Amino acid sequence: MSYETQPTASHYVNGAYLEDSAGAAIPVIYPATGAEIARVHAATPAVVEAALSAAVEAQTLWAEMTGRARGRVLTDAARIMRERNRALSELETWDTGKPLQETLVADATSAADALEYFGGLAASLTGEHIQLGEDWVYTRREPLGVCVGIGAWNYPTQISCWKGAPALACGNAMVFKPSETTPLCALKVAEILTEAGAPAGVFNVVQGMGEVGSLLVTDPRVAKVSLTGSVPTGRKVYAAAAAEMKHVTMELGGKSPLVVFDDADLENAVSGAINGNFYSSGQVCSNGTRVFVQRGIKEAFLARLAERVKSAVIGDPMDEATNFGPMVSQRQMEIVQRYIEKGIAEGARLVAGGKRLEREGFYLEPTVFADVTDGMTIAMEEIFGPVMAVLDFETEDEVIARANDTAFGLSAGVFTRDLSRGHRVIGKLRAGSCFINSYNDAPVEAPFGGVKASGVGRENSKAAIEHYSQLKSVYVRMGDVEAPY
Ligand SMILES: NC(=O)C1=CN([C@@H]2O[C@H](COP(=O)(O)OP(=O)(O)OC[C@H]3O[C@@H](n4cnc5c(N)ncnc54)[C@H](O)[C@@H]3O)[C@@H](O)[C@H]2O)C=CC1
Numbered sequence: 446m447s448y449e450t451q452p453t454a455s456h457y458v459n460g461a462y463l464e465d466s467a468g469a470a471i472p473v474i475y476p477a478t479g480a481e482i483a484r485v486h487a488a489t490p491a492v493v494e495a496a497l498s499a500a501v502e503a504q505t506l507w508a509e510m511t512g513r514a515r516g517r518v519l520t521d522a523a524r525i526m527r528e529r530n531r532a533l534s535e536l537e538t539w540d541t542g543k544p545l546q547e548t549l550v551a552d553a554t555s556a557a558d559a560l561e562y563f564g565g566l567a568a569s570l571t572g573e574h575i576q577l578g579e580d581w582v583y584t585r586r587e588p589l590g591v592c593v594g595i596g597a598w599n600y601p602t603q604i605s606c607w608k609g610a611p612a613l614a615c616g617n618a619m620v621f622k623p624s625e626t627t628p629l630c631a632l633k634v635a636e637i638l639t640e641a642g643a644p645a646g647v648f649n650v651v652q653g654m655g656e657v658g659s660l661l662v663t664d665p666r667v668a669k670v671s672l673t674g675s676v677p678t679g680r681k682v683y684a685a686a687a688a689e690m691k692h693v694t695m696e697l698g699g700k701s702p703l704v705v706f707d708d709a710d711l712e713n714a715v716s717g718a719i720n721g722n723f724y725s726s727g728q729v730c731s732n733g734t735r736v737f738v739q740r741g742i743k744e745a746f747l748a749r750l751a752e753r754v755k756s757a758v759i760g761d762p763m764d765e766a767t768n769f770g771p772m773v774s775q776r777q778m779e780i781v782q783r784y785i786e787k788g789i790a791e792g793a794r795l796v797a798g799g800k801r802l803e804r805e806g807f808y809l810e811p812t813v814f815a816d817v818t819d820g821m822t823i824a825m826e827e828i829f830g831p832v833m834a835v836l837d838f839e840t841e842d843e844v845i846a847r848a849n850d851t852a853f854g855l856s857a858g859v860f861t862r863d864l865s866r867g868h869r870v871i872g873k874l875r876a877g878s879c880f881i882n883s884y885n886d887a888p889v890e891a892p893f894g895g896v897k898a899s900g901v902g903r904e905n906s907k908a909a910i911e912h913y914s915q916l917k918s919v920y921v922r923m924g925d926v927e928a929p930y
Pocket residue numbers: 595596597598599622623624625653654655656657658659662673674675676677678679681682695696697698699729730731827829855899900
């Protein structure tokens with residue numbers, strides 16, 4: 446990795462890089478080769494303390510600045526990110542193994558979108574005036590205080606900004622803990638925010654595993670926790686936050702349905718299924734991994750899908766022609782391999798892929814199972830890898846009931862040429878982020894998040910403001926105060 450892209454220390458605290466090699470070493474493995482490309486250290490309690498006290502101090506000053514001044518910092522950071530998109534995308538690829546073809550358009554760019562969007566909103570975060578006869582009430586939209594962001598490994602740059610941008614726009618400070626699997630990118634985000642004029646301590650990054658996350662979540666100085674991660678971790682973090690009555694945003698896992706009706710445009714439906722299962726080697730929480738295909742179109746769908754999956758360009762993620770890369774880690778690859786074995790053992794029909802590639806790195810083939818039934822493990826559990834389960838269905842009512850028969854509720858998609866049906870079915874699917882004749886679009890203008898076990902709260906859009914601010918109401922009496930005695 447070039448000097449230019451490599452962060453210079455493990456943590457970023459109070460406006461500068463910080464090292465404390467007493468913390469446990471965390472090797473950073475390049476998924477395309479398995480080689481160690483960097484090493485960071487988990488935060489010691491001293492580093493966590495430094496980050497939290499810097500955030501507490503910075504937050505008061507940051508909140509006193511005008512929204513416009515805060516917003517300018519965020520939009521300047523967005524501009525710097527766009528200027529450095531290539532270097533940041535390469536770093537994202539080193540960190541995650543995702544192909545550069547993807548990272549060039551979906552990571553630092555999505556992070557910059559969030560900084561720009563919330564930077565633009567910052568000046569317009571106002572309260573309201575409520576006239577009550579002569580008296581009146583006004584509301585002030587106030588920050589929550591110090592927020593903790595905890596990230597997953599699939600979108601390290603994006604996640605840090607989807608949390609950091611709305612938090613900072615509202616006048617909060619943040620301590621962000623990236624996933625221990627992908628620790629590098631958030632450090633660059635912190636560096637850029639400082640360069641754009643964010644006061645020291647407003648956005649801090651500390652490394653570590655769950656224990657460091659847990660130290661942050663339970664600290665009494667922390668007002669809010671936003672986690673992107675798995676459902677089991679979400680339950681733990683939500684419970685710990687609840688003990689102290691802290692605010693939470695939970696962006697968790699899914700097992701989302703993608704419903705393809707007989708009348709769908711075949712090529713578009715196949716494209717939707719590919720995007721919704723194999724982008725980022727399937728490591729996307731909102732993926733439509735239960736693809737319900739109506740009987741009349743099933744064979745044509747499977748034939749075309751198998752044909753198109755064969756043309757995936759699997760290889761060196763730094764080669765811009767590559768459009769399918771490795772899994773993030775050996776561990777994740779092995780988890781997915783076990784699911785593939787279960788799929789075969791439980792009687793699903795392997796239509797494409799299924800094997801590890803014979804090359805260095807953590808590469809699995811894009812894998813499609815047909816004849817999957819609702820009770821099979823691969824239809825019920827989140828795999829978080831390139832494994833598509835295709836299930837058959839006959840009727841609209843049947844597919845709605847089966848699609849909803851899950852503990853998750855992150856996303857749902859419908860492909861049909863009958864738009865009334867599209868809206869009717871989406872209206873009945875219990876999921877937070879939905880698509881009609883498309884899949885996995887996540888523009889910053891749209892709320893993103895799940896229902897049921899998939900999460901609490903929403904990221905992006907104006908909705909995120911509600912999760913990073915609170916209203917104070919002030920009653921103002923214009924006349925005398927009457928009292929009974
Ligand atoms: N809904 C969404 O927006 C997204 C959800 N995900 C979900 O994330 C999962 C994959 O990511 P992983 O990093 O493996 O998830 P994970 O749940 O293992 O870890 C997520 C983060 O939580 C931290 N953590 C673990 N235990 C903790 C504790 N007790 N207290 C505080 N922090 C703790 C980890 O260090 C990591 O930074 C998948 O299940 C996926 O569905 C991933 C991306 C987006």
